[in-house]
Amino acid sequence: MNVRVGARRGAPVGDKPGPAAELRSGAHFADLAWLAWRQHRVVITTTVLVVAAVVVAALALATQANDLAARCDQNGCPPDFVDQRKALVTHARRLLLYGLPVLSGIVAVFWGAPLVSREYEQRTHLLVWLQDVSPRRWLVSKVASLGALVVLLYAVYGVATSSLVRGLKAIRETAVGGGDAIELVLQPFSTTFEAAPSLQVAYALFGFALGVAAGAVARRTLVAVAITLVGFAAVRYVIAEYPRVHFLPPLRRTRLLDAPVDTPPGGFSANVIMGGGHLDAAGNEIPTPAACFDDTGAIASECLRQHGVVSAFYDYQPVAREGTFQLIELGIYLVLTAVLAVVAWRRLRSATAF
CATH class of the missing domain: 1.20.190 (Delta-Endotoxin; domain 1)
Known part of the structure; x- marks a missing residue:
């Protein structure tokens, strides 16, 4: 068997x-x-x-x-x-x-x-x-x-x-x-x-x-x-x-003080703005001095220069991504x-x- x-x-x-x-x-x-x-x-x-x-x-x-x-x-x-x-x-x-x-x-x-x-x-x-x-x-x-x-x-x-x-x-x-x-x-x-x-x-x-x-x-x-x-x-x-x-590092656009804003492709509404601020001559981020804000909330460019600010920037995620x-x-x-x-x-x- x-x-x-x-x-x-x-x-x-x-x-x-x-x-x-x-x-x-x-x-x-x-x-x-x-x-x-x-x-x-x-x-x-x-x-x-x-x-x-x-x-x-x-x-x-x-x-x-x-x-x-x-x-x-x-x-x-x-x-x-x-x-x-x-x-x-x-x-x-x-x-x-x-x-x-x-x-x-x-x-x-x-x-x-x-x-x-x-x-x-x-x-x-x-x-x-x-x-x-x-x-x-x-x-x-x-x-x-x-x-x-x-x-x-x-x-x-x-x-x-x-x-x-x-x-x-x-x-x-x-x-x-x-x-x-x-x-x-x-x-x-x-x-x-x-x-x-x-x-x-x-x-x-x-x-x-x-x-x-x-x-x-x-x-x-x-x-x-x-x-x-x-x-x-x-x-x-x-x-x-x-x-x-x-998911990816944002892109950055910079401009000199008083220069026109550099608009991203498609405009601001078509992209995600991650934040912005100011840079010194070496390109380092520095906080915006509180003394440079006037009563209306606007920022005086001359005051920024006196505090070492050279340019402004903003970071964004482009819609192309x-x-x-x-x-x-x-x-x-x-x-x-x-x-x-x-x-x-x-x-x-x-x-x-x-």
Whole structure:
């Protein structure tokens, strides 16, 4: 009689493995992907519908913006241009400022956080992981199937938001109207920066991985949701507020006292001004003397010269670097996603020891 080498303990000795071994080896990726759909079809369907609605709205606003800009020519814009532009920018601002962070947060909280924690809470891991499939294979199959859907969904969403941003830039170039907050929407390294399809995918994958890792560690859905929500919001806020504009050293422009201000390419509004000050003859930064400010807040040039000031400067991040900065931020979020995936993987390595 032939004996199977490496047969699992408890399996019958002979030519064929026992029923449990057959069941463990018989779960294919397609079966596990179908299981993921069956378990999460409600939240998946809801998310798809929400994202689809926002995509349609973004594309509609983008089309309206392009049509509105096309109505302006060398003779000017139509009389109702300003009112239509103001209404369009108001809707676009709401969609971009609230839609961009919220939609990727949906994946983090409602897809990622319950993925592992719900199995622990409902005790279904005892059936699935100990009989049908190993914890790590279960994790890989679910993350791969749901992650592929996340990539597709948020790539489409990113394309729609990028189209809207291009439409807003088109109507801004008409230089007609004002007071409609379009410059706030199109502020460099901010809303327009995050509308890129690659970053929208990266934000969603990071949130998904954060939720999965939180669920694997906490093993309680509400705790995992709380950790994911706070962690996702904190990381997104911190990176957007500080490191983003410091990925590369800023450029500096200097001028002699009383010389005209050297405007950066595109103007001040198209770039991020990091700060400014005064320099001595050796090019060293020196604090602006308080005695040189008059009652109106203006600075007297002669007073500055008496205190050793020779020139003025300002530092700025040029908008031309936006693409490079997007690649840097993309790399940061991909690294964070990989780290979180490793945390979840290592946590589930010993999942059968209950």
